[in-house]
Amino acid sequence: xxxTKPPIRETxxxxxxxxxxxxxxxGDRNALHLDAAFARRSRYRERVxxxxxxxxxxxxxxxxxxxxxxxxxxxxxxxxxxxPLPTTLALEVELDSRGFEARWTTGEGRLxxxxxxxxxxxxxxxxxxxxxGCLLAAPIEELDRQAADLENAREVLELSVDEAxxxxxxxxxxxxxxxxxxPNLAATLMLSTxxxxxLPGRHATFTRFALVFERDLEPGQxxxxxxxxxxxxxxxxxxxxxxxxxxxxxxxxxxxxxxxxNPPPRQMLSAAEIAREHTGLGLEGKTVIVIGASRGIGxxxxxxxxxxxxxxxxxxxxxxxxxxxxxxxxEAAGGRALALGADIRVQEEVEALVERAVAETGGIDxxxxxxxxxxxxxxxxxxxxxDYLGELEVSLQGLHNCCxxxxxxxxxxxxxxxxxxxxxxxxxxxxxxxxxITAKSAVVGYTRSLALELARDDIRVNLVVPAMTETDLLxxxxxxxxxxxxxxxxxxxxxxxxxxAQAMVYLASSWAGGMSGQKIVLxxxxxxxx
Numbered sequence: 001x002x003x004t005k006p007p008i009r010e011t012x013x014x015x016x017x018x019x020x021x022x023x024x025x026x027g028d029r030n031a032l033h034l035d036a037a038f039a040r041r042s043r044y045r046e047r048v049x050x051x052x053x054x055x056x057x058x059x060x061x062x063x064x065x066x067x068x069x070x071x072x073x074x075x076x077x078x079x080x081x082x083x084p085l086p087t088t089l090a091l092e093v094e095l096d097s098r099g100f101e102a103r104w105t106t107g108e109g110r111l112x113x114x115x116x117x118x119x120x121x122x123x124x125x126x127x128x129x130x131x132x133g134c135l136l137a138a139p140i141e142e143l144d145r146q147a148a149d150l151e152n153a154r155e156v157l158e159l160s161v162d163e164a165x166x167x168x169x170x171x172x173x174x175x176x177x178x179x180x181x182x183p184n185l186a187a188t189l190m191l192s193t194x195x196x197x198x199l200p201g202r203h204a205t206f207t208r209f210a211l212v213f214e215r216d217l218e219p220g221q222x223x224x225x226x227x228x229x230x231x232x233x234x235x236x237x238x239x240x241x242x243x244x245x246x247x248x249x250x251x252x253x254x255x256x257x258x259x260x261x262n263p264p265p266r267q268m269l270s271a272a273e274i275a276r277e278h279t280g281l282g283l284e285g286k287t288v289i290v291i292g293a294s295r296g297i298g299x300x301x302x303x304x305x306x307x308x309x310x311x312x313x314x315x316x317x318x319x320x321x322x323x324x325x326x327x328x329x330x331e332a333a334g335g336r337a338l339a340l341g342a343d344i345r346v347q348e349e350v351e352a353l354v355e356r357a358v359a360e361t362g363g364i365d366x367x368x369x370x371x372x373x374x375x376x377x378x379x380x381x382x383x384x385x386x387d388y389l390g391e392l393e394v395s396l397q398g399l400h401n402c403c404x405x406x407x408x409x410x411x412x413x414x415x416x417x418x419x420x421x422x423x424x425x426x427x428x429x430x431x432x433x434x435x436x437i438t439a440k441s442a443v444v445g446y447t448r449s450l451a452l453e454l455a456r457d458d459i460r461v462n463l464v465v466p467a468m469t470e471t472d473l474l475x476x477x478x479x480x481x482x483x484x485x486x487x488x489x490x491x492x493x494x495x496x497x498x499x500x501a502q503a504m505v506y507l508a509s510s511w512a513g514g515m516s517g518q519k520i521v522l523x524x525x526x527x528x529x530x
Contacts, residue, residue, distance in 0.1 A: 133164025
């Protein structure tokens with residue numbers, strides 16, 4: 001626009017008292033503006049002022065036309081940002097022969113509101129204020145609506161636009177008692193009440209408005225403000241409503257409002273709900289297959305799962321008697337288990353084991369891949385390709401055979417858990433373990449890719465990465481070396497099998513529901529750190 005005179009500039013301070021005064025004037029007692037506890041849990045994290053409170057200060061333009069009164073013919077506004085409390089706003093208005101453009105900014109220069117429109121100057125009417133008036137004829141209830149509740153919604157507000165309300169508007173905006181107030185502007189402010197209390201109500205953020213007045217409102221006579229939702233989007237949480245102001249059965253103004261329908265604050269779980277549903281590990285009655293469970297970490301894990309109420313399949317390769325003894329130990333302690341054997345390098349044997357487990361228990365919920373060939377140190381120059389393949393056939397091929405067999409049984413049950421085992425040596429290599437580290441490195445990559453592939457099926461795949469753990473796997477390493485290695489660690493010890501088993505149980509439990517493709521590193525307080 002081409003201004004015809006220097007911009008009009010006004011400043012005013014917005015605080016909680018002014019917000020309360022606007023709520024009293026308009027009847028807009030929306031919780032976002034008046035309820036600190038509610039507002040703290042909104043997208044703004046604090047109370048904010050009504051956008052129409054700032055718009056109300058357009059009444060101050062009258063000060064710049066002595067002896068005349070403004071009659072707004074068209075008003076459009078866009079709320080650019082929330083108005084925090086407290087804050088000082090600067091209003092800048094540019095005028096030309098066609099109308100005005102206005103901007104409200106904070107002291108930091110942040111734009112919070114823009115408006116434009118047209119007005120006429122008329123003879124100043126004679127009016128006397130009569131105290132604290134509300135522009136709403138009678139108090140209304142703040143509705144609590146979401147987008148799904150607003151399809152074709154219609155609301156009608158009865159307004160009381162008279163000198164008592166004008167007097168309250170003068171005090172709100174700092175006008176002298178004799179300065180005339182535009183009744184069209186007063187009625188426009190009530191769009192705030194329509195949005196903040198009814199369309200949508202409690203969860204509203206007013207974003208835009210536009211009104212065109214065909215004739216002036218007559219103070220002191222009944223006025224109706226109607227809003228009819230024309231479009232609502234649950235996906236974008238927005239609504240558009242046509243608005244109409246009428247008096248004596250005839251339309252004074254028509255236009256449109258737009259608003260966001262904010263989601264309600266998220267309710268945190270109660271202590272009673274947590275106690276009832278989230279203190280256990282969610283393993284009661286689940287079926288868990290522990291591969292490589294006839295000794296060491298696998299044996300301990302099988303027992304720990306059983307003590308958490310799971311039905312455990314104790315897998316063995318050659319250790320039938322050991323597996324039977326583990327089952328007997330579990331059952332003596334009140335748990336449930338069965339021993340099943342298979343060479344996991346052979347797909348058909350793995351499938352037979354899984355089918356037997358399903359037949360005995362009803363399904364598969366958790367798979368723990370714990371098998372490993374050996375940990376015997378050998379210099380890399382003495383290793384042939386067959387040595388690497390031998391390790392990979394157990395640690396990777398066997399692991400894949402087991403995953404491939406159980407996944408079709410997990411999907412119909414709505415998900416499952418797969419726990420694989422790598423080694424801290426992948427990130428902190430030691431001499432003589434090239435084939436072991438190579439195989440465990442492959443397990444890391446396999447786990448991550450499988451986690452991504454199965455995420456939509458709610459099958460979560462994670463890794464336990466232990467440091468040196470005192471099991472029979474270390475039999476090929478001199479005992480003195482194992483002891484000295486433990487003493488040299490930050491915690492001055494090696495891991496115990498129960499610690500690794502606890503990590504496995506955690507990853508298989510409901511407590512790790514938000515994890516997949518991740519690893520728990522049992523590092524005894526020293527690098528590598530996860």
